[in-house]
Amino acid sequence: MASFRAPRGTRDLLPEVRAGLSRLEGVARSLAARYGYREMEIPLFEQTAVFERGIGASTDVVEKELFRLAPRTEEAESWALRPEATAGIVRAFVQHGMQTLPQPVKLSVLGPMFRYDRPQAGRYRQFWQWDAEAIGDPGPAVDAEVIEMGLRFYVEAGVTDVQVLVNSIGDSACRPAYLGRLKEYFGRHEAELSDTDRQRLETSPLRLLDSKDPAMAALIAAAPKISECLCDACSTHFAAVLAHLEAVGVPYRVEPTLVRGLDYYARTAFEYYRRGAEGQQQALGGGGRYDGLAELLGGRPTPAIGFALGLDRVLLALEDGSEPRARPAAPLAVIVGADPADTVARLRVASLLRAEGLAVRAELAPRKLGRQLEAASRDHAHFAVIIGDELADGHVQLKDLEAGTQRLVALDDLAKDLTRAAKSHHHG
């Protein structure tokens, strides 16, 4: 048994899986370009306070899932690996004075996030997200545009049965009053609450609505609805978001109990769910509006909305679906040699062809010719370049492995011949 293994909750993305992730990244980059989002990078770690103040100190993500780095000295700043990208992006927006750019500023980040969770299928301590943020537009049209872009990602990635859930969770004008009503309502039924739910009553009453406890279902159904408590501005905004979604043909379901786990959300909240998926990891992605976040991080008040889509969960969803798994790319040709020991000639010819832009593999193991050709066939190479005594007067054998034919070619013409042959192969 190997003595070392990947840390708990992490995994090596072997080439087949990495290829699938790259494909998703390609879809994301293509969409970002079409929708006007510019890709950027932010550090994998930030000052812990960025997350504590941005996401909320009493959220699960910060309270129990934050990957804190041990400080190197007593005086050192406290650091943590990023559990999500939004807080870091907004920190960068503020730091670099992006409020002076034409608004909104549309930014895209692709990369790994870290949460100290208990691992499960589709839930890792290091996981990949595509994050897109439109900063500086109060919406509601941009809300719908963001939601539509996210849905399009799943369509183009090949995930079927994705459902859009939306809700409005109010803003600083109306949410406090709603929270008061919720506290009052659940306070009357305190005896029916579980211990954790009773605790939530104090810290984050909104999350009581999120409970999956079947015993809570009736209680939740009868609870005051946020939709009945929205202020005029919020309810107008929400209605306009829905109207825009309908205008661009995004099917959605208003989910009155949808609340998000991060404190910075206001007004629009949405999630992408996989219908009929087994297991609990059905949330493929989500997002919302966070008009107060820039201010929390020391910037000017700036309206913004964005999403985070979980790429690992998309890969998982595609596994039992239609997407074929990536095969290793076949080399155009394999360079083999009659003299097993003469690796110099094989390497030289391969180098020559690669300089001309061709993808070839040099057979460098000192095995006899038959074995070399066998390996070339297994690689699904189109051609084999056989190097033998002909090399003395500048020639090699070019063998078509599919047709079984073979002809003598001058070394000087080899790259040209292979290029032409590759083209006719692709057309045929």
Add this chain to the structure above:
RNA sequence: GUGGCCUUAGCUCAACCGGCAGAGCAGCGGACUGUGGAUCCGCAGGUUACGGGUUCGACCCCCGUAGGCCACCCCA
């Protein structure tokens, strides 16, 4: 952080009631000395996840640890 199930070769899995750890696939080689996907034969690969205990004897029973999966919690 809580509970349940699981862990045998690189992969998929066998091993009777507690009695010599095996097979298929993959890898490498030989048959085949400058000509390939087939076939046959062989080689290599293991502290049975790790650590303890019970027993004449443990892959098998017991305890602990780690990891995986599942359900919570929560999220992506």
